[in-house]
Amino acid sequence: MPRSTKNKHQEKSEATRRKLFAAALRVFLRDGFEAARIEDIAAEAGFTRGAFYAHFPSKEDLFFALVEQEMQKHLTRLRTELENCTDEASRLLAFRNHYATRSPLRAWSILILEFKLYAIRHPRIRAQLVRSYRSIREKLKVESLWQSAFCGVKGDSGEKELLHAALNGLVLQRAYDPSSISAAQMASLLGSLFDCIVGSKLPQPKP
Amino acid sequence: MPRSTKNKHQEKSEATRRKLFAAALRVFLRDGFEAARIEDIAAEAGFTRGAFYAHFPSKEDLFFALVEQEMQKHLTRLRTELENCTDEASRLLAFRNHYATRSPLRAWSILILEFKLYAIRHPRIRAQLVRSYRSIREKLKVESLWQSAFCGVKGDSGEKELLHAALNGLVLQRAYDPSSISAAQMASLLGSLFDCIVGSKLPQPKP
Amino acid sequence: MPRSTKNKHQEKSEATRRKLFAAALRVFLRDGFEAARIEDIAAEAGFTRGAFYAHFPSKEDLFFALVEQEMQKHLTRLRTELENCTDEASRLLAFRNHYATRSPLRAWSILILEFKLYAIRHPRIRAQLVRSYRSIREKLKVESLWQSAFCGVKGDSGEKELLHAALNGLVLQRAYDPSSISAAQMASLLGSLFDCIVGSKLPQPKP
């Protein structure tokens, strides 16, 4: 009941949760969402199943928590990078690189892809995922990131989605058949697409 | 040994196979590859599991057969459309529309997306899928389709992949959160991307 | 309806039956009774399942028919060998060799062993097998074989069973772990046992 004890417990609990998180990320990236076994995650963290269920109600809930954490990380990093840029040009370049050379996130992209497909078949999950993404975007002011990168010139006609879609599609393509497109080609294509969009050459809706 | 008997058997067998194919397509589109149960496919076709295994060695084999059949259908249709065009301009337009307004194939694209993800985690399947795609592309001379549409002007720097990637990515995005991008926006974006690529504005590899 | 036609049919039918028999023997010896598949037997004979069921009501029935045929073959051969002996001594020797060097029948022994075990768990089969054996023994006058070999000296205290049991047990032992006993050792042991029994050294029940 003494405060310090309570804190000790809290700290320990937090540590377990963190370990489970990290382990889950590793296992999900390695095996995918559906194939990942709770037991493996717990074991990877040095615990057993019970510990998992003491901290998360279900595999899906853990995944959501993980998504929010990772998205936050990625977006915060991007924001920091952009804020470190002194002028508009370098900010645009940083943004471009972010999209064109996202190879370190390959496995993560594929994991998200898989979960989106899973969500499509599970309405409740789908709704939760949409909500989750929306709240992250709001919390981290993703719109303003684009605004700041593009000087807020134009209204959104879905260019963001196109960029993401192309990125995800290419990542998947390379994961499934690396010989069909090289990493360099992929970066080049994404860069070009980025230029296209930014150069206002693309986003002209059909009249 | 009687000829008529053999034919009767053959006919019946083919009819069953066709029914199973059609049922499988419906169930796969509805439930996805992994979640689709053999029993449901058989029942949807009006049979029991045993009938399924009399015609296909496994769910995966059926899926491959289905993929080849459907790809063949789609590509043949596209080829026909292109061949019906009298001049180069209309051919290009038909090609553009093919990519920009592929909504009827939404569910199919998602199914293929899911199977590619599945393949990533299952090396043997992956190899088979790559091989299968390659053979289809060769058999139906997909390269020549592009050549004919684009008058064989430029070498391949992966634009085809970019187009497909963007298409698949957007289809998934809309399936999982339709409110994030409208069908019209999607068509518009894909059209613009197509123009971009054709207009040789995109495919300039980094020097 | 003409006689010759009927005979043609009968002949053909008989030929099919014979082929199925021979095929079944091969498959049973190769795969064992339970693991042998009707389809494999039919295919091995150059037919399909239907032909099998046109000639035999079930796998078990085929097996019984097979057992009777083979037993008859083996016993007839033994009888012939014994009858070819001019004197009593050579007859005894032939009998001894029959038991001590039965290696060609290794697979058959094991098959019968397996079926006996199967029969133990299936009462109806067991009863039928016992009956079947009994009728074969009577038809082929197996008792008289022993009598003739041993000059009918002594009453049966089960020596025959002991000899068979030892033979079967050793065949199994060698099949399952050939390194535990050599073929030569086995022949030697069986020969010695035979001598023991014949020399009236063995069958002296405890006083």
Place this chain on the structure above:
Amino acid sequence: MPRSTKNKHQEKSEATRRKLFAAALRVFLRDGFEAARIEDIAAEAGFTRGAFYAHFPSKEDLFFALVEQEMQKHLTRLRTELENCTDEASRLLAFRNHYATRSPLRAWSILILEFKLYAIRHPRIRAQLVRSYRSIREKLKVESLWQSAFCGVKGDSGEKELLHAALNGLVLQRAYDPSSISAAQMASLLGSLFDCIVGSKLPQPKP
């Protein structure tokens, strides 16, 4: 982490394992190895299939564990009996009785017989079984049992195998057709065979 909890778990786990073992033994003896269903074993122990798989990786593994346990039991009992004998003569007699009156192990022998046949058709299992037997024999010093019983007089020409083979063969014969040989006859025959072997009358390899 608390010690008591761990012990509770361990105890419960061991109790369940023991129950599963006992149940498996009963079901295997009743139905045979192949026909025994995991579900029946679990139910017989008062559990469901899941519990089974929490304790044993497969039916085969359970069987091997069972074999080792039972062999150990049997051999330990035999060793104890022999060690209780004060003189050489009574030791030999005890050994003789062990072989001649093994009726209580009838069902066990048949189960092992069946598994050996199973092993013949399944190479991996066969190898494992051979290894398993060898390790048991070494661990329990089976050779020395024979040595002690027979005063280490003679080298091994396979008499042990003959004795076992005859025993197993007769057990099977009686199980499948009890009317073909009485229990008394069987004991008598085995006793005589034992005497024969011990009396050095049998193991004279052909010159």
Place this chain on the structure above:
DNA sequence: CATGAATGAGAGTTCATTCAT
């Protein structure tokens, strides 16, 4: 007689989740 399509019971195995400790 022979075909071979179709049945359907049944097996082993996996794993998210629950719950007593």
Place this chain on the structure above:
DNA sequence: TATGAATGAACTCTCATTCAT
């Protein structure tokens, strides 16, 4: 909090047998 035993539903795949042709 964490353990880990136990559940039970689900799934794929096999094969002897039936039966319309």
